[in-house]
Amino acid sequence: MDTTDLFTPLTLRGTEIPNRVMVSPMCQYSCEGDGLATDWHHVHLGSRAVGGAGIVMTEAAAVNSRGRISPEDLGIWSQDHADALAPTTRFIREQGSVPAIQLAHAGRKASTYRPFDEESGPVHGDEGWRPVGPTDESYPHDDPLVVEELDQEGVEQVIEDFRRAAELSLDAGFEIAEVHGAHGYLLHEFYSPLTNTRDDDYGGDFDGRTRLLREVTAAVREVWPDDKPVFVRLSATDWLPDRESWTVDDTVRLAPLLEEAGADLVDVSGGGNHPDQQLPGAGAHYQVPYAERVKHEADVPAGAVGKITTPQGADEVVRNDRADLAILAREHLEDPYFTLHAAQELDRMDAVDVPDQYLRGF
């Protein structure tokens, strides 16, 4: 078949992804101790591999303890973290999916309660910690924490923490590493003029503000094998057109620089850097046009995410060459078997492997 569709394999470097569906990173807030994966992660991620997704990506895994969003977030800063994830990556691979990890630092948005906790905002008492950011300005919470501005040494440590996290991820058996540069977390806080008012090498103009993300990407690429892909997730825009902020044009300008730094695909998301953001409507496929611009104007492979919920919709994104991957989050919470169901609906059962144990259900 000549047409590229949702079930056409994608090869990035030496890694073959069996289809174009990716399970988007989704925090589960279900760790034990300091960021160790539990049975929940094994079953949650494992089920989505059984369900046929080409890539199963973990939630944001913090590269150091202060980089967690909540105390229950996943971490990847010690051998224990890698060991706790290894059975899950093995299982994902056994199902024919590609295991991926999102490497993250929550920056000034760290140390908050989980969305389903009774309390919200910054964690009180001993359970919480002091977040770091590009400046000491806190995210506009009701009850602001005092943020510590990262100095030069602190910035260099963050780069080292991402590098070490990538090494540990490789040891845990992951085949794709994604740098989380979106949603108002540390790396996004640095590249957006809205949150970065520094006047050192990591602030100022476009070059200075994007330096940290580019150096983190290069550090991850340095330790990530040549035959395995690195992704970067960006917020394509801050959705604050009335203020000096990050725009889709900036994203199109940055994408090739990330590719030069070693990224193979940009996962194109949006927003999260300020509570006043103005979404121009969040209907079906609302962020796909941003991925399309990265793919065609910047000429960098792109993944599209945001309200892609149907087999036909996901297929349309790939078939019409709007993006290389269809990335689905919430739909995968509702249907772990989205890809197998899509194959049924789109008449492409030839392209998926239903596990023998489940054949009688399909």
Ligand SMILES: Cc1cc2nc3c(=O)[nH]c(=O)nc-3n(C[C@H](O)[C@H](O)[C@H](O)COP(=O)(O)O)c2cc1C
């Ligand atoms: C429960 C939940 C947790 C999330 N956690 C993360 C995360 O860890 N990292 C990330 O980049 N995005 C995270 N997101 C955002 C999703 O990956 C995705 O970009 C967003 O939900 C839009 O896609 P959707 O419309 O398919 O849900 C999360 C979303 C949800 C619903």
